[in-house]
Amino acid sequence: MLKFLRQCVVVLCLPFSMVAHSATVLFLNPGNADETFWVSYSQFMQAAAQDLGMHLEVQYAGRSPDKSIAQARAALQGARRPDYLIFVNEQYIAPQILRLSQGSGVKLFMVHNGLTREQIQMVGTDAGNYSGWVGSMVTNDEEGGYLMLNELVRQHAALGPAKTLDLVAFSGVKNTPASRWREKGMLRALREHPQVRLRQMVYGEWSQQRAYEQAKQLFKRYPDTALVWSANDEMAFGAMHAAQEAGRVAGRDMLFSAVNSSIPALQARIDGRLSALVAGHFTLGGWAMVLLNDDAKGIDFTRFGGRDRLVPLLQLIDVDQARHLLSITREQHYQLPFKRFSAQGKPDSYVYPFSLKSLLQAP
Structure with a gap:
């Protein structure tokens, strides 16, 4: 199992330069590179990236907030910058990453852990300085x-x-x-x-x-x-x-x-x-990729649910659902038609249908 996870990390972390003419995304994963949940989180994002024609790189911080911040600094202030940076407010590091982003030209999206009430008040006074922060998505x-x-x-x-x-x-x-x-x-x-x-x-x-x-x-x-x-x-x-x-x-x-x-x-x-x-929350990053792909195409995804959204992905899993998810997880079969979730060409009443049911009902 550990060998398999390491192979996945290699696939997920190909450099941006190997793929041309596609939106590039860097995900700062706060977990360990052999941590089942965070690896599955990245794998679902990679499945979305492949279907959407985007390029995803994943960097693992090994549960170290200092390492996450260092990774963000390198990505936001270095010579080779992604189009989008996805990060997690793990151990309350979001304000530091937002400050590092000023003037970088990189668009930021936050997943999994949103800003706390105190952070919202703190960041709110400087909101105009974070024009590259395009949105956030958390679950229930x-x-x-x-x-x-x-x-x-x-x-x-x-x-x-x-x-x-x-x-x-x-x-x-x-x-x-x-x-x-x-x-x-x-x-x-x-x-x-x-x-x-x-x-x-x-x-x-x-x-x-x-x-x-x-x-x-x-x-x-x-x-x-x-x-x-x-x-x-x-x-x-x-x-x-x-x-x-x-x-x-x-x-x-x-x-x-x-x-x-x-x-x-x-x-x-x-x-x-x-x-x-x-x-169900391991799918959160994959749905974020759908939003960023729409943004890269010039579609204002905030028209279809706002900039900061809560998606009710967590649900109780019964025995039959557990069996189905077990089969999907073992085979890494996340072959969803992510392109179909796009808001492109949809009416103003469209709501992104992000849910675990989409995966559970997939063949």
């Missing part, structure tokens, strides 16, 4: 967090009545907007289910090992834990490992949730070890 992270806990409660109710349910939660990184939005969704669902007691929420920093170490202590502290909410799949698997060591059976003695559509997560949903799985 708050709803994703909400859906997971609701589904855990629903499935536990099907196992039999319970007066109270103890919950432990694993959030991601404190200074990542997507993580905080998922937390808010979980807390909203918690208010609707007074029988559920949140015993403790910890920050697993998206890490399986860290969540495993935290879960070993949490399950000793709260031996009646019935529900485990996790903001990604890696932390869910870490907690699941700790539960197994404590003699608990995932899907029976303890119900787990997760976000992501990695092969292990999809298989765990099929096997019943994950009771609630939310996925």
Whole structure:
């Protein structure tokens, strides 16, 4: 698997100079080059680029905000600049990248993590300096967090009545907007289910090992834990490992949730070890490519949904959908007709139909 991912990275990172007369895009991927979620994110973008006739280069930052900023500086201030730079507001780095972009001639698009309220206020006073910032796209992270806990409660109710349910939660990184939005969704669902007691929420920093170490202590502290909410799949698997060591059976003695559509997560949903799985946001970058391709053609995509948009990509994945996604993921079969999503020639009432359903319904 690791060899396959490395081969994909080589394909994704061909230099701009090898492709002429097409819009060039650089994606600053905040993850690791062997991290399943972020590699699949880039692969879906590459499928879009190939169908749209664009050229995409991906650079991985290895979870280092300093490296992301250095990559942005090189791209925005160097001699060889892309037409478009796509980046993520991971660990709140967006304002620094926006400042670096001034006078670069590069158009910027933000995905996955948007600006925080405080950042919007800060950037708003200098908005005129960021004329190259053409838009942003995020997904429904708050709803994703909400859906997971609701589904855990629903499935536990099907196992039999319970007066109270103890919950432990694993959030991601404190200074990542997507993580905080998922937390808010979980807390909203918690208010609707007074029988559920949140015993403790910890920050697993998206890490399986860290969540495993935290879960070993949490399950000793709260031996009646019935529900485990996790903001990604890696932390869910870490907690699941700790539960197994404590003699608990995932899907029976303890119900787990997760976000992501990695092969292990999809298989765990099929096997019943994950009771609630939310996925779909790995397609976000691919849809951003559609918007930028329209922009490169002179189409004002803001007429069809605005400059900054929230796309409800996250949805609960049932067992049949997990099987279908597993097949697509294993074969890397992202052969969608991305050109058909363009707003070119569409009426003013057109809405870009970005959703996971497009992929699930593809042959």
